[in-house]
Amino acid sequence: MSIKNNLLEIKSSLPENVTLVAVSKTKPVSDLIEAYEAGQRIFGENYVQELVEKHEQLPLDIQWHFIGHLQSKKAKLIAPFVDLIHGVDSLKLLEEINKQALKNDRIIECLLQIHIAEEETKFGLDETELNDLLNSESFKNLKNIKIKGLMGMATFTENQNQIKKEFLHLKSIFEKISILNSNFSILSMGMSGDYQLAIDSGSTMIRIGSSIFGGRK
Numbered sequence: 052m053s054i055k056n057n058l059l060e061i062k063s064s065l066p067e068n069v070t071l072v073a074v075s076k077t078k079p080v081s082d083l084i085e086a087y088e089a090g091q092r093i094f095g096e097n098y099v100q101e102l103v104e105k106h107e108q109l110p111l112d113i114q115w116h117f118i119g120h121l122q123s124k125k126a127k128l129i130a131p132f133v134d135l136i137h138g139v140d141s142l143k144l145l146e147e148i149n150k151q152a153l154k155n156d157r158i159i160e161c162l163l164q165i166h167i168a169e170e171e172t173k174f175g176l177d178e179t180e181l182n183d184l185l186n187s188e189s190f191k192n193l194k195n196i197k198i199k200g201l202m203g204m205a206t207f208t209e210n211q212n213q214i215k216k217e218f219l220h221l222k223s224i225f226e227k228i229s230i231l232n233s234n235f236s237i238l239s240m241g242m243s244g245d246y247q248l249a250i251d252s253g254s255t256m257i258r259i260g261s262s263i264f265g266g267r268k
């Protein structure tokens with residue numbers, strides 16, 4: 052299957068309210084161009100340097116999402132152009148993104164990452180930490196970021212029930228906050244292996260890499 056066919060097949064199966072982020076990390080620019088020519092405009096990258104280089108080489112109407120774990124000191128490199136930062140999980144990082152956004156005279160949209168998986172290694176806040184962050188005075192003073200919603204990754208397992216349970220947990224947190232916060236409109240969950248379950252559980256944004264571009268080394 053070609054990148055174009057993979058993309059069209061996935062897109063044709065998506066409900067209208069679900070946005071597809073094509074995750075192109077480690078893939079060559081030629082692969083991104085193929086996806087671009089098939090109509091894809093939103094790309095997700097995990098590594099700052101790679102994102103910066105691809106941004107320089109590719110068309111300006113691409114929306115670039117940063118989906119990896121951003122180190123504070125690297126926020127300045129993507130602040131001039133990034134459209135959405137998915138994996139933010141600390142006030143310190145938000146403050147740095149805000150500072151760099153201000154320097155660039157921009158408002159940068161972010162998603163807060165929630166820890167829903169069993170694995171210890173995955174980043175993210177729990178529900179209490181999320182509420183503490185959103186209610187803190189320091190957070191309310193950040194005028195150059197806008198939190199658009201939440202992001203999460205399920206446990207890497209074959210157990211569909213567990214994955215579903217984790218996605219529904221994230222969805223329930225998302226719903227509680229959206230009632231109070233009208234900026235909340237994006238729930239980023241679902242990857243190649245579990246996006247159907249994620250959509251069934253209320254995802255509005257899926258991040259698909261290998262099912263579009265093939266496996267990574």
Ligand SMILES: *Cc1c(COP(=O)(O)O)cnc(C)c1O
Nearest residue numbers: 074118242243244258259260261
């Ligand atoms: C790599 C990555 C993806 C895409 O993974 P696939 O399984 O290749 O679809 C999605 N989200 C995040 C955060 C990733 O790091």
